[in-house]
Amino acid sequence: MSAGGALSIRQVTKVYDPEGVHVVAVDNCSLEVASGEFLVVVGPSGCGKTTLLNVIAGFEELSEGEIRLDEGPLALPGKQVGPGAERIVVFQNGALFPWKTVLENIAYGPVVQRRMAKNEAQRSARELLRQVGLEGIEESYPAELSSGVQRRVEILRALINEPRVVLLDEPFRGLDAVAKSVMHQFLLDMFERTRCTMYFITHDLDEAIFLADRVVVMTTRPARVKLELSIDLPRPRDHRVLGTERFLKLKQAALEAVHEEALKAFQAGERELA
Amino acid sequence: MxxxxxxxxxxxxxxxxxxxxxxxxxxxxxxxxxxxxxxxxxxxxxxxxxxxxLSPHPQFGLSIFTRGYYLDILYSVGRVLAAFVLATVLGVGLGLLMGWSRVFFDYSFPLVETLRPIPPIAWIPLAVLVLPTAELGVIFITFIAAFFATVLNTLLGVRSIDEVYFRAASCLGSRPRDVFWNVVVPGALPAIFTGLQVAMGIAWISLVAGEMIAGQRGLGYLIYEDYSNLQFVNIVIGMATLGLLGYGSSALVRMLGRRLMAWEGRRRGGAMA
Structure with a gap:
């Protein structure tokens, strides 16, 4: 699989309803994601981090600034490159097609992009499932699988397209702790194997630090970068890293920044209520 | 034994x-x-x-042993089938287009909503006037009610598809045509089949009305004829036959739906890995 792309977010602002209510969701936000980097974005709920992800994915237009992928422009004001297979989103509540089997879901991308014939795509989907130890579920429908397996299948459905960046929007939200740690190991394995650039959103700090090369803490709405933390924990990582002093120190630093923002968000909420 | x-x-x-x-x-x-x-x-x-x-020699000339009984059933079933197939093809097609294209919706919905409340029976005079045979007239009014039920349910089916599937499809590299066949059609299928069951019921209702007024043969015609002749036993036989045929045809639609939507059935089955 190909190496990841470099994502460059330059002074991006996103305003909803500029003439009316005028909600600034993202404010003058700049962020560089290196090729093959695992970036995790952390911030309070509703802070605008999903909005930024939607702009990168091509679901929404930005109001100001620009976004580039490997120097090719993705988004400028009024000029948006639509969604494409080089930037695949893994959605918060899962978006496997319920009416397609696991195999059909994974093989979907290469077939509609005309990169592979149907049986070729299904063969490589089968191979992917085998590599990650998920053989036997090829003909199952998503609803027949546990949510942990569904998420893994969805990640494979993204990776089979060899995207330059995978955009993950709190993909493990709602999973229990055990399933989550299985998912983390799985995602890290996939990351080591593909070195595909990862742009991962969460508000779980343990998850963030465990996965990331770099954690970015966002301010409360409008979203801007508040703190960047380089995570220098050695790879490959496993759960034992969670107890190390270095991990706890990083978590402490991130926690302070997040706490400050959460408090601001809370107070803003209070003001709105008053 | x-x-x-x-x-x-x-x-x-x-x-x-x-x-x-x-x-x-x-x-x-x-x-x-x-x-x-x-x-x-x-x-x-x-x-x-x-x-x-059940009598081989029925007093009023109608039983499971008389040829006329099966001829009437055959006529009615044939008319319902023709009307239902037509309503399905045109209704699902129109409903999908309306749900798929905003512009198409804007231009077609007001017309559909105006024509929809007109009772099928009210169409009979015009249908008889315009269509070359009374047979086509009966099929037309059977079709018309079933058609609108199908259109509306299909449209609602498309509208009820979660936005996330459209987004997933588009970032996986789908062209509009791929989205139509891989998201819109299967996503709307459960609602389409609900609509088809409703349509099947309405088709039988309109059929009998049509046969009573413009028909030659058929169960509606049978009931109306026996009304003139005061053969109430035959009327009840006709009614019961309609009930059974309606029940059976709805069951067939349900069965076909379950076949086409294996993912739904298995979800209800609740097999978990």
Missing amino acids: GLHMKRWTVNPETWGAVVSILGFVLLWYILTAVLKLPRFDKLPNPVAVFSAW
């Missing part, structure tokens, strides 16, 4: 069907043959109906 005796087990569904239908017949019997309440005594009682229905 050479048959194995099976242990007497009945699934609750069959049991429910038997109890409700037999209960109804029993009530009918009590009202018309036992209590003979005023006015109810004029109704044919179930014994008279069933003995005529």
